[in-house]
Amino acid sequence: DVKVTQSSRYLVKRTGEKVFLECVQDMDHENMFWYRQDPGLGLRLIYFSYDVKMKEKGDIPEGYSVSREKKERFSLILESASTNQTSMYLCASSYDSNQPQHFGDGTRLSIL
Amino acid sequence: DQQVKQNSPSLSVQEGRISILNCDYTNSMFDYFLWYKKYPAEGPTFLISISSIKDKNEDGRFTVFLNKSAKHLSLHIVPSQPGDSAVYFCAARVSGNTPLVFGKGTRLSVIA
Numbered sequence: 001d002v003k004v005t006q007s008s009r010y011l012v013k014r015t016g017e018k019v020f021l022e023c024v025q026d027m028d029h030e031n032m033f034w035y036r037q038d039p040g041l042g043l044r045l046i047y048f049s050y051d052v053k054m055k056e057k058g059d060i061p062e063g064y065s066v067s068r069e070k071k072e073r074f075s076l077i078l079e080s081a082s083t084n085q086t087s088m089y090l091c092a093s094s095y096d097s098n099q100p101q102h103f104g105d106g107t108r109l110s111i112l
Numbered sequence: 113d114q115q116v117k118q119n120s121p122s123l124s125v126q127e128g129r130i131s132i133l134n135c136d137y138t139n140s141m142f143d144y145f146l147w148y149k150k151y152p153a154e155g156p157t158f159l160i161s162i163s164s165i166k167d168k169n170e171d172g173r174f175t176v177f178l179n180k181s182a183k184h185l186s187l188h189i190v191p192s193q194p195g196d197s198a199v200y201f202c203a204a205r206v207s208g209n210t211p212l213v214f215g216k217g218t219r220l221s222v223i224a
Contacts, residue, residue, distance in 0.1 A: 004155070033211060040121075042216035043156070043201060050209055058211065090155055097209040100146055103155030 003027070004104040006091050012110045019078040021107050023091030031094045032074035033101060034058075034066065036087040043090065049074055081111045115139045116204050118215035127224045131189040135202030135215055138183065142204040146212065147176060147187045150199045159200075160187070192222045 007022035025032065034046040035058075045058030047066040055066050063085060067075045074093075078085055088108050092101040117136045125131045133147075143164040148156035162169040162176045162185075169176050175188045185204075189196055202215040 009153075031209075035214075040216065042118075043214040045211055048211050092155075097205065098144070100158035100161060101212060102158070103148075105153070105155045108153075 004091055004093055004102050006089075006104040006107050008107050009105065010108050010110075012112060013078075013081050014112055015081060015083060017078075017081045019081050019109070019111075021076040021078075021089055021091075021109070023074045023076070023093075023104060024072050025074075025093040025102070026072065027093070027095070027102075028071065029093035029095050029102075030071075031096065031101075032068065033092040033094075034064075034074065034076045035090045035092065036060070037090055037106070038087050046076065083111050085109065086111045113138075114215075115142075116202055116213050116215040118200075118202055118218045120218050121216070122219040122221070124221045124223060125192045127194060127222055128191045131187075131192045131196065131220055131222065133187040133189075133200050133202075133218050133220065135185040135187075136183060137185065137204050139204070139206065139213075140183070141206045142213075143207045144205045145176070145178060145185050146203045146205075147174075148201045148203060148214075149196075150201065150217070156201060189220075192220075194222050194224050196220060197222045 003026045033048040035043045049068045065077045091104045094101040146161040147159040150156040199217045203212040
C-alpha cells in the first residue's frame with residue numbers, strides 16, 4: 001500500500017513565522033502535490049512537482065513556496081504565516097498522471 | 113471559473129437505498145474522471161475512476177456514469193450504508209501530465 005506521511009497532524013504557529021510542512025511518500029512516485037482544504041471551497045492546488053528539483057504553481061501559490069530536493073520528500077513553506085493561511089493542508093502523490101493520487105492524512109494548521 | 117462543479121453541498125439517504133452524487137464539468141478536454149471519499153480528520157481516498165472512452169465503470173457497490181455530451185458525471189452507491197457517510201469529491205484531468213481539478217465536494221449522510 002502507498003503511504004504518504006505528513007509530519008504533523010496539528011500545528012499552531014504565530015503570524016509572521018516561517019512554517020515548514022513536510023510530506024514523504026514511500027512508493028517512488030514521480031508526482032507530488034500540495035492542496036489546502038477549506039469549508040465550501042473544496043481542494044485547491046497550491047504547488048505541484050513532477051520531478052526532483054522541479055516545481056509548478058497551482059491555483060493559489062501566493063504566500064507559499066515548495067522544495068523537492070529528494071524524490072520522496074515534498075515540503076511546503078509558508079514564508080511569513082498569516083491568519084488567512086489557517087487551513088487543512090493535504091499532500092498527495094501519484095506514480096504518473098494516469099494513476100490516482102494518494103493522499104496523506106493532512107495537517108491542520110492554525111495561525112494565531 | 114469552476115471547471116468541475118458539485119452543485120449539491122449535501123445529500124441525505126436512508127440506509128439500503130441508492131445514493132446518487134452528481135458532478136458537472138465545463139472543460140471538454142477532460143479525459144479522466146475520479147471520485148474520492150473523505151472522512152473527517154483523514155485524507156481523501158480514491159474510490160473509482162472512468163476514462164472518457166467509457167460511459168460506465170463499476171466496482172462493487174459503486175458505479176460511475178459518464179455522459180460526455182452533457183458533460184455530466186454521477187456516482188451511484190447501492191445499497192448505501194452508514195459507513196458511506198463522508199464527503200465525496202469529483203475530480204477531472206486533461207490528458208497529459210496535468211494536475212487534477214477537484215469539485216467542492218458533497219457531504220453524504222446515510223441514515224440508519
